[in-house]
Amino acid sequence: FERGVDYELPLQAIERATRLITEIVGGEPGPVVERATSHLPEPQQISLREARIEKMLAMPVPAERVEAILTGLGLTVQSADGGWTTTTPSWRFDLAIEVDLLEELARIVGYNNLPVKPITGSLEITAVPEGRVGVGDVRRRMTALGYQEAITYSFVDPVWQKAMFPGVEAVSLINPISADLADMRLSHWPGLLKAVAHNLNRQQSRVRLFETGLCFIPGESGLQQEATLSAVVTGNRTPESWHGKGERVDFFDAKGDLESLLTLVAGRDYRFEAAEHTALHPGQSARILLNGEEVGHIGALHPSLSKQFDLEQAVYLFEIKLAAITERQVPVFHTPSRYPEVRRDLAVVVDRAVAAQSLLDMARKAAGEHLVNLNLFDIYEGEGIDPQRKSLAIGLTYRDSSRTLNEEEVNESVGHVIRALEEGFGATLRN
Template sequence: MKFSESWLRTWVNPTVSTQELIDQLTMAGLEVDAVESVAGEFSKVVVGEILEVEQHPDADKLRVCQVAGSPEGTKQVVCGAPNARVGIKIPFALVGASLPPGDDGKAFKIKKAKLRGVESMGMLCGETELQVGTDDSGLMELAADAPVGVDFREYLDLDDAIIDVDLTPNRSDCLSLKGLAREVGVLNKATVSAPDIKPVASTCDDTFPVSLQAGSACSRYVGRVIKGIDISKPSPQWLQERLRRSGLRSIDAVVDVTNYLLLELGQPMHAFDLAKLDSGIRVRMAEQGEKITLLDGQEIELKAETLIIADNSGPLAMAGIMGGESSSVSDKTQDIFLESAFFNPIAIAGKARSYGLHTDSSHRFERGVDYDGAQTAIERATQLLVDIVGGTPGPVVCEELADELPSARTVTLKKPRIQAGLGFAIPDEEVVDILTRLGLVLQSEIDNSWVFEVPSYRFDIAIEADLLEELARIYGYNQLPTTKMRIPAALPRLEESQLPEDRLARQLIARGYQEAITYSFIDPKLHKLFAGEQEHAAVELLNPISADMSTMRTSILPGLVDALRRNINRQQSRVRLFEKGLRFIPTANGLQQTQGLAGLIYGERDDATWTASKGGVDFYDIKGDLESLISLSGQTARFQAAKHPALHPGQCAEVFLAGESAGYVGALHPQLTKALDIKQNVFVFELDLDKIVAATIPSFKLLSKFPEVSRDLAILVDRDVTSVALMEEIQANAGDHLKNLKVFDVYSGEGIDPKRKSVAFNLTFQHPSRTLNEDEVNSPVAAIVERLEDKFDASLR
């Protein structure tokens, strides 16, 4: 929230500097994000008034103005602004004035000059030239009652600072000058001088009926008719300036006043054109498919769970979010209906974001607005409007559902809990002083404890620990004593059968990967691309951070591939990423959270050096990385051709560990890479982390002193027979003395039936206590060949 320091000091004015005030707010948990000056550095600029305007004799776009405001009398100034006209009051930079620096960083000095042969004694200024605003369309027009000749900085109180406070969601009470002043007053034990808000007596009998039909979503609605306003009257300069310094622009007096109350009291309000309302206000839930055109011109199709303000003709506003165009105040408005309501935060939370909206009103209502502040805001708004635009106010109408309003809350604070919770004792009188200055009411003091009633604007205080936090905040975190923590130094037990996860990370890093951390929430479109129709349905968030982060991931790969796209878009041509994290899979027994490990490789096989081999990565690069990773646990992986909706049908393998499926490895599906606009192949793997870290405990085995016997077998088989199937049969029929088995050649081409291939195996036999004879080796080899012939129609090459 942005606010003007000078405005805050009209409420509470402690004897501290701007920097000390900023430090106090930050240390109290109201972090200050930025501080900036209200205007640029300039001098010798006064309030001027244009008395005469003539066309420049030699320039169509220039005018010669006679301007009052200089101590030396009327001055002639040549001006090119389109809105220069007789009678307006503007900032007038006198000869010798210094204006804010331009792009070159140098201050701009005003001198006597001749423009197209006509003498000019000064400069008439716009907002951007003085750095007091962003409107560069012409001269800055001041109020009609601005005193001519007065220093411009003094007139608008420009020796001021704009403070931007970043509030946590629980501190909605500080989304107003009233709340911030209360905090500053408590921190400095200073008196807070709030505006004198008295009930405005009704001078007409007009009312407008209100009906509450949404239960607890809206339990209090305050309204008032004001007739005969003059909408053409502008807001006073002080009000426009306070809005501008809070980041809001002036629109018209009615809208300005409602915006002003939002900033001053934290109560969002809305004004309807009474002539555009039909019969009565109805606060109800929307009907599915109802439409409303908002003040910003958007047409919205409403959902059934959206709270709206309506009349007999249909929706008028999205409650707590934005008003509708059809009932808005315009330059023809004469009568208005002011509303000020309490909307349950739960009814408003997330609704604006679900429509792609975010407004100052929704920001406050979804965090909680004081349910006792609606009537005060109506009276304050009536005061200001009658003073600015006139009119005759009717009686205040307050409709409420007493049973649905929040009930008064009490919290008990035990005195010993202060010492136990904060580490030191605070005198009883100081505890009561701090909490009562924050607005809590001491109801009783019984059995070494206090009972406090929580004020209606503090939605965040519910339990004893909240009161301890308030005491620590106001007492001062930097004044809390420092004590050394005593923590038992027991080392965690590390099971040998469990491989530490950091070993996996170090292994991948050693092979050129970088660890990534991506969100657990992903775009539903991205989930559908990876999951296809056969995979798990994902959990949809009810209140997502944004529309593209509304689905809980069932796989780590979508986030990793999205990170790859970002790297590619930033000219990274060789990428290796991995991530460990949770996956969220709905099952019949509820949401299952599983730990996964995923990785990807993309681009060239090696970094670009004069010794590096050329060529892009392929399936066997990532398969080798995976085998290296799995070998850390002492397990042997088995890879079997498989299908996965996100992977290439011809380059996809299911990974088995200890006979159980542990995940997949392969190339991303070509349709997927095309949809994601990735030009080269991407190879990925994703495994169940708990299956990889299940390590085999090492055991000692005597090395044989006797020689190994090696045999090579080249087998001709059909092309669709896998090497894994052949190896399983060889191991099953090789007997007890087979020590090692590996594939050393695969060949298809000239000299072989096109429908068949040659697979060559090396078999190594060894006995632990003697030398094997020829029969002990030849016999299992013959059995192997016979078994392969029977099962796979194999033949020796």
């Protein structure tokens, strides 16, 4: 059945058999009844362009001969603008596209009659958008940060995956190669954690892995295939050496690596916001926002999952959509200012529940147009401060590109910032 079965052959066969019976023994045949004709294949309609013949065969073929060849092969041929429209016979399952007809013409004309001439064509070099960041650039940045690329299976252990993503029904394989590789992955994390466990069981206590590829996420509109980048890190902050102190990595090491990766697409508005995730530690997890849209998560593996997976040391993970880190804003040149900067530092005491990012956002909004830099450089909790409050120290840098700012202007802006923080967060200046 490699070449198919002629679906009109049964009708021809029964008619021939009926004729032979009546000729030999006589009698009158009854009507022929056809059933399930709606399930039979449909004849293919294929367009053939005259200009394409000369280009692909390197020689022109007269229109009369083209029609004669195709008709002789059993096709129905009709003239069309610049070529022909053909309908395939029921026994030619191998004819589906224009190139198939060109092959038949070459076969009948004779391969030895075709001129020996190389096929030529124009190859245009397309411009690469300056704002595009290739996946190769992402991989190189991750390896520069000390990570090694892992390539795990697209199907994972359903027990591990359900533990990390309870309530999400993954796509299951009908015939998995093994019981622990039975579900399509919702995330790279289950596969990477398996790799971490494999390394830890072989005395490799410092592990940094990343992976890029597709994840398969069921949704209301069907199965979504989403390209993501994921990473796991555990063990010491630096490799063992004579000057190293053997400090363990923490949440901010993983966050710092991710922020370094995000410098590839500098100029985009990324934010980290505290948020819970079923696979992450409730007090050490955050979601990653790009222009207000969630594009990933970062955090420490949930302690209950560490126990379930027999991971005896803390593991930190992050995952982000590749589309969020492969397109950047093109840098724009600005003439450096010839005028000096003015810096003011503020230390304010606020409630411990206040997120530093929220405070910085309000300070930036209140500072005005001359603020060119704002950073948080100190957080203090302890002696001399209410246990329910904390001290945040921020640095504000002012500059104008056309003149030197005077003291009154800077003081006025700082005053606006202080009032905004007092009204918005109940902040007080720390003595």
